[in-house]
Amino acid sequence: MISFELSERQKQMKELAHWFAEHEIRPIAMEAERLKQVPGDWLDKVNKMGIHLNPSSFAGGREKSGGTKKENEANRMGVIAMEELAWGDAAVTLSLPGPGLGGPPIQTSGTEEQKERFLSIFTADEPRWGAYALTEPEAGSDASAIRTTARKTEGGYILNGQKIFITNGARASWVVVFATVDPGLGRMGQRAFVVEKGTKGFSAPKIVEKMGLRANETAELLFEDCFVPEENLLGGEALYERKAAKTAGFQVAMKTFDSTRPIVAAMAVGIARAAFEYTLDLVKREFPKQGKFYRLAAELLAEAEQDIAAARLLTWEAAWKADLGMENAKEAAMCKAFAGKMALAVCAKCLELLGPAGLQDHPVEKWYRDVKVFDIFEGTNEIQHLVIARRQYAPYRIRV
């Protein structure tokens, strides 16, 4: 049955995430931006509280209740929680300890041994991170064009190449790295590895400075004759030997997008909502109750709110499909394309209402800078359009 009401668990998740965002994340957000990092003692504290960034485990998957299987709602729980956390602050949220975007590929494609080995390290003793490294200087959304090589050798592979724009890449205990055994094979040659911190030949020579999300680490990674043992090949050799799974490495990357794009869209919704609510509150307190500024505010805020609501529904639908195991690449691309673009537009509308006063003393300009990248990472807006168009034309066998 169609429903837009949150379940009890979803409500609890929303309330908990919102409480954390309001009372723990918001108070440190501006200082973290100034420091260009999230304070270590704060990370220690939240890690001890058991707060981790793990998009694939929000609901813990299906649960049994009274002998019957409950509907999987992990993806819906994930987008609900991430909207609230990003409402607090996106840069701090992305810096939370946990497997981050590296979690979903291990969860969906790793062997049981790999899941245990890599996902069980996130314990209360100290904050740890996972990371996901696909993008290269010459290959981003075109995952089939990656040039980092993986040469088979006795007992493992030797990796050579460079990855860029990797969230938490330098501090991560392990990174899911995509490489090719033969660039000439395209998708067929791709493999996904888990490279552990301290591995000889693996380094993070550069942390980049950005327009926004300044508190969050974005690293460049280098692999120089970096030996990775066979047991760190995601899914193991068996996954790639099966005839039907020749493009398994590429599929790992694509399937990851199907679950992470709604997460990214939800974060964009959260940032847009933060800007909208802040500006609405200011308009209520400080704007005249009639006249041209009142009408301007009413119209711009209504447009912003409508866009945010639409983006949230698109995101929920993509997550719902993922929970039910339905094909959701088109919906995931739709919510990401819509949310990324609308969130920047909402922040711009809020800045328009603030006028010159918005240049200082208000957080909206920070959210405006932060949110731009949500129309870029996990596939640019243009890539999302390509994904949508391909699905739209699929019945006509036209490859766009």
Add this chain to the structure above:
Amino acid sequence: MISFQPTEEQRAFAEMAKQVAVERIRPQAKAFEKAGQIPGSFIAELEELGFLAMELPAAWNGLELPLATQALIWKGLAYGDLAVAQSLPGAGDAASVLRFLPDLEKLRGVKEQFAAGKGKTIAFIDGGSGPEYPGSPLRLEKRGKGYLLDGRSAPARLAAFSDFLMVSAADASGEELLLFLEKGDSWEAEGGSGRLGLSTAGIASVVFREAEIGEGQILAKGREARELLEKARTRIRILEAAKETGLMEAALDYATAYTAGRKAFGQEIAKFQGVSFRIADMAIELKAAELLVLESAMKAEEDPARGQSLANRALSRAHRALRYITDSAVQLLGGHGYVQEYPAEKWMRDAQAQVMLYGRERELLLERGEHLIAGGKGVAVS
């Protein structure tokens, strides 16, 4: 729990509506427009399937379907042709008012006609939006125990061939009244040429020449009328937005098929990103509008107090998406989009007529914005 899964019944209704749209409505829509009317036999066919009575209360021989179910069905029907969907006689938009007045004694005679399957057509003249409207607003003057109604209404759907009128109007003191008039009550329909679009929908102004309104014709007044009309307008706006999504889907599907087959510079034009990206934008806009409509349909019945503002939001978005998608379809068909051999130009005209008929997009936004600033619930609360 958040879910986008329609019930089996909803799915079956929606599929049937779409089948009728594709097999019966679409092939004849152009001919109907040319003739300026829809044959009685065709109307009878749709009436037989229940499409004329979805919103009417059971006491009026209606199906009294929930909003979300109707939204899915209207979307399916309008996929065939919006103008045909808008031309179906019966209680029309007035059904949403009747939904809240199923047993009103003053309407017993009309109800009995509907209950006996002899339903005629009721046009809803919503003159309650006040004197800010351009054109001559309706004037309602107190006269003894009744009123005198004078003036020319804004064009309304079904007015050209209606047997009854349901009229909302405000008197000089601003008090709203809901009236019910029969044929012969000093009113006549004017216009109805429908040059722009929806030309079979009987769109016409109604001229009242000092029509005497007696106590028996006043269905509600004051606060009761205002609350009743607010609830009815909420339902009307949601249902109209739902119809718009059907036309959007038709235009998107048609443009997708056309651009997949049409070649230029040696390849299908779908392979040019200027084309395929616009198709993607159309798909996104359709989906966004569709979800806002469904959400408003569900919430308006769960929480009517919140429904009005959500209906404004959904209809405003649907208007914008409808204009964008139908214009895009014409654009993507190029010269073929502009000529009447193809349906896209009709759909664009129908779309523009529809958005003009059912609330200005900016006005709906403004109402929603005022609601938010006044402390109404926004996106923060799911």
